[in-house]
Amino acid sequence: GFGHSQLQAPTFNRILCTSKLPWKPLVMEYSAKSVPEDDTKTHLSSKKCVPCSANDLRPMNEDSAGMLLEQVPGWDLVKENGQLLLRKSWKVKNFLKGIELFQKIADIAETEGHHPNLHLENWNQVRVEIWTHTIGGLTENDFILAAKINELNLHEFLRKAVAKSKSS
Numbered sequence: 001g002f003g004h005s006q007l008q009a010p011t012f013n014r015i016l017c018t019s020k021l022p023w024k025p026l027v028m029e030y031s032a033k034s035v036p037e038d039d040t041k042t043h044l045s046s047k048k049c050v051p052c053s054a055n056d057l058r059p060m061n062e063d064s065a066g067m068l069l070e071q072v073p074g075w076d077l078v079k080e081n082g083q084l085l086l087r088k089s090w091k092v093k094n095f096l097k098g099i100e101l102f103q104k105i106a107d108i109a110e111t112e113g114h115h116p117n118l119h120l121e122n123w124n125q126v127r128v129e130i131w132t133h134t135i136g137g138l139t140e141n142d143f144i145l146a147a148k149i150n151e152l153n154l155h156e157f158l159r160k161a162v163a164k165s166k167s168s
């Protein structure tokens, strides 16, 4: 087996917040067009990703991301090289289950037109990272995709849930 430490983010990544922690936003408004203002009560998983064009999307700030993070349990908010992203890890039963999980996630991504980075390492460690590449940051699209991935029934794929890192 392997220890939890191997599943944690590399040290140069700063985990800002996990969705299990309560988030106390200092700023109660979403930034600019990252999140439509009249739309904040609709559950993310029932929304649709919008096309990502740098013209009308701006990356959301940490406070906004922290608020939306509450709606995507198990996802971490990570800052990497000054850029925010969403990350979630699972330990799958075997390599092929990892590939099958990728296919399920890919189906969602293709339907939404929004795509995560998929990692399968050390035969059974799956890590999914999501951000909006076109703008180099997080938009509501990323949280919508994370919420839809959360709706997958992963029972047949998982060995057991990967423990979250204890530090934050």
Ligand SMILES: C[C@H](O)[C@H](O)[C@H]1CNC2=NC(N)=NC(=O)C2=N1
Pocket: 050, 051, 052, 053, 113, 114, 115, 116, 130, 131, 132, 133, 134, 135
């Ligand atoms: C037009 C279309 O929305 C873009 O090409 C999409 C496709 N999927 C994408 N996925 C992600 N994660 N970020 C993007 O910027 C992105 N761009």
